[in-house]
Amino acid sequence: RHEETGKGFLNRLNDELSKRGIIDVLRDGITDLGVKVVLCYEQPTNTMNKTACEQYDQNTLQVTRQVKYSLKNENSVDMVIFLNGLPLITIELKNPLTGQTFQNAVEQYKNDRDPRELLFTFKKRCIVHFAMDSEEIRMTTKLDRQHTYFIPFNRGYNYGAGNPPVTGHYRTSYLWQDILKKDSIIDIVRHFIKIEKDEKTQKEKLIFPRFHQLDVVRQLLKHAYRFGSGHTYLVQHSAGSGKSHSISWLAHHLASLYDSDNKIIFNSV
Numbered sequence: 001r002h003e004e005t006g007k008g009f010l011n012r013l014n015d016e017l018s019k020r021g022i023i024d025v026l027r028d029g030i031t032d033l034g035v036k037v038v039l040c041y042e043q044p045t046n047t048m049n050k051t052a053c054e055q056y057d058q059n060t061l062q063v064t065r066q067v068k069y070s071l072k073n074e075n076s077v078d079m080v081i082f083l084n085g086l087p088l089i090t091i092e093l094k095n096p097l098t099g100q101t102f103q104n105a106v107e108q109y110k111n112d113r114d115p116r117e118l119l120f121t122f123k124k125r126c127i128v129h130f131a132m133d134s135e136e137i138r139m140t141t142k143l144d145r146q147h148t149y150f151i152p153f154n155r156g157y158n159y160g161a162g163n164p165p166v167t168g169h170y171r172t173s174y175l176w177q178d179i180l181k182k183d184s185i186i187d188i189v190r191h192f193i194k195i196e197k198d199e200k201t202q203k204e205k206l207i208f209p210r211f212h213q214l215d216v217v218r219q220l221l222k223h224a225y226r227f228g229s230g231h232t233y234l235v236q237h238s239a240g241s242g243k244s245h246s247i248s249w250l251a252h253h254l255a256s257l258y259d260s261d262n263k264i265i266f267n268s269v
Helices: 002-020 022-028 048-057 100-112 176-178 182-193 211-227 243-254
Strands: 030-032 035-037 061-068 076-083 086-093 130-131 137-140 194-197 204-207
Touching: 002 022, 022 086, 022 182, 030 061, 076 182, 086 100, 086 182, 100 130, 100 137, 176 182, 176 211, 182 243, 211 243
Parallel strands: 086 130
Antiparallel strands: 030 035, 061 076, 076 086, 130 137, 194 204
């Protein structure tokens, strides 16, 4: 009986993922047999609600290597990151010392990763795919064979592309040291990811923040949390780098920002 209940829940979860997509399911949960099931607890904006803090701590991040994703072959993806058991991120890792770079990972996604496989199905499972080596990172939110569009997820170096050297670490170590931490991933899922639909073609695209967008929002939040309101900032964005998204994400976060004394910092944004 318990096995039937579990199987029934998984079928219900699969149906909801197929209809609504993984982001909506993680944000709003699902209802099964009249019971609301929360699949990802949001981080509280302050520490006054102890229950909410305890629930948030129950979120679990898992990393699995060499994940076989198909019933048709033995192909595997180098790494998959799961949030509460649901796959969110895939990564193909390359090592330049063996003659392969992130470009090889890009080609692997385009040529060897079937977008019809459930793990790679747009919106229904993973939200972003990283192609990376020790020097650079590229990302895409939709696999579409040769039409797959990868963009940089780099920090920038000397006012240009790439990543700066890091003493004692790889140039791309910021990905797992900062971006792929539990707090960061849940924040991205709850407050950054968005689905946009083209009014003319009705085609959808999933917006995942680029590194510089995450960086500017989080730097300003950190400063406002520490020093409060009333400061001015200069933010330099190049053309086409997503200024509107950075502005809206920042405003959304500032509107619910509390200080260390659990007092709201901004009355209006």
